[in-house]
Amino acid sequence: MYLLKNKVRRLILKLNTNKVRNDIIDLSEILGNWKLLIKRNLISGIFKGIGIGIGFTIITAIIVYLLQKIVRLNIPVIGDYLLDIINIVERKR
Numbered sequence: 608m609y610l611l612k613n614k615v616r617r618l619i620l621k622l623n624t625n626k627v628r629n630d631i632i633d634l635s636e637i638l639g640n641w642k643l644l645i646k647r648n649l650i651s652g653i654f655k656g657i658g659i660g661i662g663f664t665i666i667t668a669i670i671v672y673l674l675q676k677i678v679r680l681n682i683p684v685i686g687d688y689l690l691d692i693i694n695i696v697e698r699k700r
Contacts, residue, residue: 671696 637644674689 637647671693674693678686678689678693680686
C-alpha cells in the first residue's frame with residue numbers, strides 16, 4: 608500500500624511539474640508575440656462586455672417582473688411606490 612501511495616505521489620509531482628513548465632512556455636510565447644496578446648485581450652474584452660450586457664438585461668427583467676407581481680398584491684405603501692418605479696421604467700422604453 609505504501610509503495611502505491613509513493614508512486615502516485617511521484618506521478619502527481621511529475622504531472623504538476625510538467626504543467627507548470629508548459630504554462631511558462633505558453634506565457635512566454637504570448638508575451639513574445641504582441642499581436643497575439645492584443646488579439647486575445649480584444650476578443651476577451653468583447654465577450655466580457657457581451658456577457659455583462661446579457662446578464663444585466665436578464666437581472667433587470669427579473670427585477671421588473673417581480674416588482675410587477677408585488678404591485679398586483681395591492682400592498683398600500685409599497686405598491687404605490689413600486690408602481691411609480693414601473694411607470695418610469697416603461698416610459699423610458
